[in-house]
Amino acid sequence: MAQLIKEGGLFGALTVLDKTDPLSPRIIVKSYEKALAEARRKLVIAEVYELGDWSWGYKEVVDNGGQVKMSMMYEFAFVPLKSHHRPQLVEVPAEETP
DSSP states (O other): OOOOOOTEESSSOOOOOOOOOOOOOOBBOOOHHHHHHHHHHHTTTTGEEEEEEEEEEEEEOOOTOEEEEEEEEEEEEEESSSSSSEEEEEEEEEEEOO
């Protein structure tokens, strides 16, 4: 996953453009609060975890047609409140669906 750094650049992203495609339409990005709530719903036992860290950036995703595209994602790292649970990493698409 490519990540944005504080200066506004991308860290770890490499894209090769071999043809010119039309610009994609602008997207509406979910708020942090909405994405966090969605991530918590994905946890099996949400009450035994607290948020440790989070980030957002771009990830290569293959669509149904086999095309690779870059999609904006939130990534939440949840840490267990008790040591007998494992940490959980949850990804949530950042694009708001209509």
